[in-house]
Amino acid sequence: MENAHLEEQVHAAKAFFLNTSDGDSSNLYDHLAECLGKILEERPDNALGKFEEISRSVKREKLSPRPDVIQDSQGISSRAEVATIQKSLFMSSQGEDGDAEFDDEVDVPFPNLMDVMSNFEQGGIGIGKDQAYRIFLALKQLTTQQPLASVRFWGIIFGIEASYIIAEGEYQEGHEEEEEEEEEEEAKQEDQDGDGEGKDNEEDSEEKDVLPESQWKPPPVIPKEETRMGTNKKVYFVCNTPGDKWVKLPHVKPAEIVAARCIRKLFTGNLESPVVGYPPFPGREEHLLRAQIGRISATTQISPAGYYMCEEEEDEGEDDAPKPIEVNPEFEMGKLSEYADGSMNNWSHHIQYILPQGRCQWFNPVPKADDEFEEDEEDEDKEQPEELEPETGPQILTAVAEDERVEGMPAWSARLSSSIIPQYAVAVVSSNLWPGAHAYVSGKNNFENIYIGWGLKYSSTPFNPLLPPAVQDEFPTGADITETKDPTAEEEAALKALQEEAEKAAEEEEEPEDSEDEG
C-alpha cells in the first residue's frame, strides 16, 4: 500500500514539474534534467556553488536562436539541378567493375562525336565543344541502358521552352520484339477502352430517340510500317539536356506523317503537351516530333554516291519491295571538290522517300478481291472501287541532284569550308528545304548528317492552314418535305363552298346515272 501511495506521489510531483509555465514551452523537469546532464558532463569542482550559473546558462542557450534560422536557406538553384543531373555522365564505369581493363578492341556502337562535330565546326555548324562532349557522354550512357546495335547523334530540334537532343539507334537483333509486344498490349488496352465507351453510347441511344445512323464510313486505316522497315527503320530517343533520362519515341504511323505535313508548329520542349491545330493532329507532341524526324531524315539524310549499294537479291516477284542497302566495301571517295560542287551529282539519298500516303512502301487500302473473284463477279464490278494507282516516289539511292528545286532555289547549298587551305577543308552541304540539315564529307570515307533547327520546312510565303472541307449538301428539297402554308379563314371558306358545290354536282350526276342504269 505504501509503495503504491509513494508511486502516486512521485507521479503527482513529476506532473507538477512537467507543467509548462504560461507562454513558454519549457518546463522545470526538462530544465533540471539538462542542468544535471550538464553538470555530469562538465564535472565542475564546485558544483553546488556553480549551480545557479549553470542553470542560467542553460536557460540562455534556449533563448539564442538556432544559427540556421537566420542564415539564408539556400534553395537548390536550377543550375545546381542541372549540374546534379549531369554529374552522373562523368562517372567512369571503372568504379563499378573494380578493375576494368581498357580494351580498345571492343567495338563501341557509337561514332566519335567530337571528331564529327569538329568537322561540322569547320563548316560553321555546331553546338559548342562542351555541349558536344556532354552529348557524347549521354550517348554512351544510352548504350549502357538499351541493347542497341548502333547509335548516332541525329541532331537537335529547338523548342520554345527547351530543346530536344535526339539520338538515332537500332536495336540488337531480338531485343526489339519484347518492346514491341509491350506496345501492342498497350494499344490493345486502348482499343478496349474505346470499345467500352462505344457501348455506353449505344445504351444511351436506345433509351432516348434512335438517331439516324450515319452512312459515312471512315476510310481504311493505313497500317504503320513494321519495325526495321521504311519509316520505322530506326528508333529515336530524345532528352532535353544531356544526362536526362532518354525517352524512346513511339513508332510513327502514316496518319501522323500526313497530318504533320499539313500543319506548321513550333515545339514546346515538353513531349506530353497537346498539339493544337487544324487539321487536328492525331497525337501529342512526341508523335509530331517523331513524324517530323521521319520527314527530315527521309529528305536530308544523304551520303556520297556509291557508298551504299543495293543488296543483290533476286526477288523478281516483288518489285515494290524496298531493296535493303549495305555499305559498299569497294567504295573509294572521289576528290573533295566533287562533293562541294553545287550540282550535287556525287551525293545520294540513303533513306527511302516517304510517299504521300505516309509510308515508304505503298499500301493498297482497297482489299484485294482475289479470293472472292470466282464467287460473284457481277457484284464485284459494281461494289469494288477503282483499283488505286500505287503511289510512287524516287527510289532509294537516287542522286541528290534530282531533288526538286525549292521555290526557285537549288535544294542544297554546297561549299568548301576553307578557301585558304582547301586541301584540308571539308565539304559541307546544307539543305535549303529543311534549314538546319547539313552533311559533311572529309577524306577517308568520312561523312555524317546532322540536323540542328526548329523542325520546320522552308517556306517563303506565310503559312496558310488547310481550308475546312466544303459544307455538306442539304437534304434535297421537294414537294414532300416542303412545309405548306396554313390556309386563311377566307381560303377555308372558299374551299368549303367549292366542296359543297362539288358534292351537289355529284349528287345531281348520280341521280341521272342511276336512272340510266335502271333504264
Next chain:
Amino acid sequence: MDSESLSLNLEYASSSGIVLSVEKRASLLTSLTLVQQSYKFHRVKFWGIIKGIQNDYYIIQGIGKDEIRGRKGLYSQDCVDWRLLPHVDETMCVKSSLLPGRFTGDPSFILEHKVTNRIGKGEITPEKSTIVEMKEEERLAAVIRRIDEEVAVVPRGAYMRTPLNEVVANKSFQGLSLPEAKQLKYYYHFKEPEVEDVNKTITQPIDFLTSIDQDIPKGKLQLVVIINDIV
C-alpha cells in the same frame, strides 16, 4: 558581341547551332582590329551571320560615341574585307518587308518580285500588281535594321543616357541576377524609344528604353534561359 571577348561570347552563343569555324574566328579577330583602326570606331561588335544560298554575309557594327545613333554596319563575305552597308530609309524597310525568299550571297544581285495589292473591299477587287526591285546589298542593310529594331534587346542597366542625351555603356553594370534574368521586364528594346519625354532624360538615366514585356503579341519573345548563357 564585342570584338575583344569574341571567342568567349561565341562559345556562349553556340547553343544556337551556328558556330564560327576556327578560320573565320581567327580572321575576324585580325580584321576587326584593323576595321576599328581605319574607321575610328570606339568599339566593334560582331553582329552575326545572314546565311545565303551561295555565300553567307558576316555582319559587324562599329560603334562611335553614341551606342544607338552612332552605329554603323559593315558586311563581309570572307571575314577579311569589310564594306559599309548603305544607308537605310523608311521606304527601303517597307520594300524589304515585301520581298520573300532567301539571300543569294551576291551583293549586286537584283531581286524582283511582283507584289499584288488588293484595293477596295467590294466583291470584285481590282488587283494592282507592282514590281518591287531591290539590290541585295540594300535589302541586307534594310533587313539588318529591321531585325535590330524589332528584336535587339539588352538587359536593364547595361546602357545609360547621359544628360547630353548620349547613350553610353554603363560601366558599373554587373549583369542580372538569376531571378531577374528570368523575367521579360528586365530586358529592353535597344532602339530609340518612340515616346520621347524630356523629363526622362534627367530623371531616368537607366530606364529610358521600352521594356519588352509590353510587346504585342504576348510571348513574341520567349526567354529561354540556358545555363551556359548567363554572363
